[in-house]
Amino acid sequence: MAYDYALVHLKYTIPFAVLLTIILRPLLTRLDLYKTLALITVAFTATLPWDSYLIHHGVWTYPQDAIAGPRLLGVPAEELFFFVIQTYITCMIYILMNKPVLHAQFLTNKDDSSPKCRWIRTLGQVVLATSIAVGAALVEKGGEGTYLGLILVWACSFALLTWTFSGYFLIRLPLTCVATPIILPTIYLWIVDELALGRGTWSIESGTKLGWCLWGSLELEEAVFFLATNALIVFGMVAFDRGMAVLDTFPELFPEAQTNLTPRLLIKAILLDPSKYPLDRVKGIREAVDTLRRKSRSFYLASSVFPGCLRIDLVLLVADDLVDDARDQGEALDWINKLSGYLDLVYTPEGVRPSSTKVVTEYIENNFPKHTRSAFELLPTSLLPKEPLYELLEGFKMDLSFSQTGATQQSPKFPIKDEADLQLYAQRVASTVGELCLWLAFHHSTTRMPKEKEAILVVAARTMGHALQYVNIARDILVDAEMGRVYLPTNWLKEEGLTPEDIVRDPKQPKVETLRERLLSSAFKEYERSRPVMDMLPSELRGPLIVAVESYMEIGRVLREKKGVPSKTKKGRATVPRSRRIWVAWKNLSSQ
Structure with missing residues (x-):
């Protein structure tokens, strides 16, 4: 029985983690592994003193015949491993759900957000702050609400911090990207916990708990604990992704990140005031993503395996559909001529003074609809040779040949x-x-x-x-x-x-x-x-x-x-x- 807690890992947590690893292995990047390792480090560091406090104050107990023996600050080795394996499982599910998503399009700030979004962010801050206050009151009172109070004070403090910095971004993310990696591991760990509590692998002292069970032996406090900790892990991953999205989307703000990404730069990006975001670029990326989803779902899904900066540039490159959406041949030909004029300005002949950014911007504003301008302003022409772009326009002209009226032998329909x-x-x-x-x-x-x-x-x-x-x-x-x-x-x-x-x-x-x-x-x-x-x-x-x-x-x-x-x-x-x-x-x- 000394290995009862270890058997919980061998039977439930480790197999689940291995399965997720097998599924995700081809998709995992070095950055994914760095994020996961960083979250594990943060979770371990933040949870160890809290768990140690619970044990030393008699809230948590572990029967001697259920654990192997080694401890750190009073916390059994099996429990320490739980910090690691739970974080790993939740991170893997989060990565799996977020792989298809281009996070750059969800960057936002107060001015860019809808009233509903601002209201939700404020409500979240109020709820979390209130939960901290309620938790502190329960701890102060002592007795049966102590464990629940400690959970609320500890978990909601971290949650309030991440929500305050990343709330707008988190709210804009697709619900499944956030909810699934919270709910799925929570339900799984509820089942595991109910089995462990039922076997007496660990227990909560009766004087510090409310005594309410969700089902079977699953205590309310344990259910709240797993829900809160998985939410914290996901919030942490969201914060990392927001930071990386900032670095990928605004290279002009962090030019050194393109050649030397460091933890310092990532933290700097996470802490950057959203009001300083150049949102014109973000809006352009959103428009490009919407267009690409309509044009080619296969390419959009495939683009998810490219690194962030490259993925953004690829999306901007292939997303234009002005000529495709033209109402008639005349309008399409007009767009082709305007596109050619745009390229003439961007790629000035050798020996001729390059067109200024202002001249190019004015041309775009005077010749293209508002919803398409960002695609041209953001197109990474400095990284591209001009010949394929001019050649592409010739392809568009071939498409127009089908619409010619009175086509001749030399120019057939x-x-x-x-x-x-x-x-x-x-x-x-x-x-x-x-x-x-x-x-x-x-x-x-x-x-x-x-x-x-x-x-x-x-x-x-x-x-x-x-x-x-x-x-x-x-x-x-x-x-x-x-x-x-x-x-x-x-x-x-x-x-x-x-x-x-x-x-x-x-x-x-x-x-x-x-x-x-x-x-x-x-x-x-x-x-x-x-x-x-x-x-x-x-x-x-x-x-x-x-x-x-x-x-x-x-x-x-x-x-x-x-x-x-x-x-x-x-x-x-x-x-x-x-x-x-x-x-x-x-x-x-x-x-x-």
Whole structure:
């Protein structure tokens, strides 16, 4: 029986922690481990003197035949391990729930928050302060409310501190990101605690407790304790994430953090007055995230495995949809011309004085709608070559060819005449984006690569762009036909006895599946050419970039399996179930 408490860990806490570790191992970054270790250190340091006080004042007791013997300040080794394992479990669940979330978009302050948000923050402060006062009164009174009072004073003091600094940010986070890592381990530990109390592994002295049980042997005080401590752990993780979001979102405020992240800088970011946040950047990130979620859920989910700064720049890069949302050809062409003017200002010719920030800002304000301006103001053009961006505009012009009225032989309404045109189109609209993403990855990587390796990887990225765009076209045959567009090469259609007009009239006819499979075969051929080259990437970039590619290629695999077509579609597009996308990410990260 001397190992009764140790058996609680062997049977309940350690297996749960191991399971979470196995699930999260491919997703865990060095920063995740640092955060967890820091929270464990804080929790251990904060809980040890409190628990020691309880034991020395007879609130807590441990039967000698239930513990192995070693103690620190009177606290059994098994209890010390509980501080560690509970914190670890809760941190792992928090990390799991928050992986898909870009925390930068939730940075806010009093002026940016709604009246409801400000009211909730104030209410939280009042409730926590009142709980501290009630707890102090119970401790002062002594007797049966002593243990509950000690819990309230100890836990709510820390909670009030973190809530005051991170309350606005915490309130804006998705509820599941905060509630799940509090509720799930709390319920699990309630069950474990009820079993332990029932066996007499530990006990609360009858003179210091109210004697109320939630069920079975689970004392009210124990239920409150586990709820409060898990909330403290989550609040601590939220504070860390807010600090990292500040460092990632506002590099101009902490330039040294980009090359040398230290605990001092993180604490400085956590303590930074939210009123000093440059919220225009935050609002731009929010708009970019909303746009990207609409355009590509696969890429948004895949982006969650990229480091914070790189993820923000990638989201800002691929989120623009001005041309896609144009009402007609004239408006779309106008946007293309304005985008070209924007690039002309940003990338001034060599020997010409660079355009000032003021000139670029004025151009953006005079030419683009308010809700899109931040995307251009925040686009990291200083990190990107200009050629792919100009080439991307040429791709947009190819899209407009489908809308031409009175098209001539030289400028047909269906410009994708053969496979060479298909490749040119993919090169302009997708290879360019792949190359730009890679340059951003190179910039944010801590590993510097030789120029010759970078050049090989850029070629591979452009080839992979062909593959991803072919998958995109194969998926969207129905959607494109409804817009009067057919990206399948006209000579392919001719071989099947079809014309582009036939596809527009009936995009669901059987021959379309033959053409879709041919396009997918081309896609996977390009994919197989470029995928091995990605193994040359530094380890910190390899996993995330492979996940981004594989998440999109999985759409092609779904199309080939005929799963989700047409029974599971979104606006006529085949979709990959979220669970499958998560599995693809996990599997590919595990193999790196």
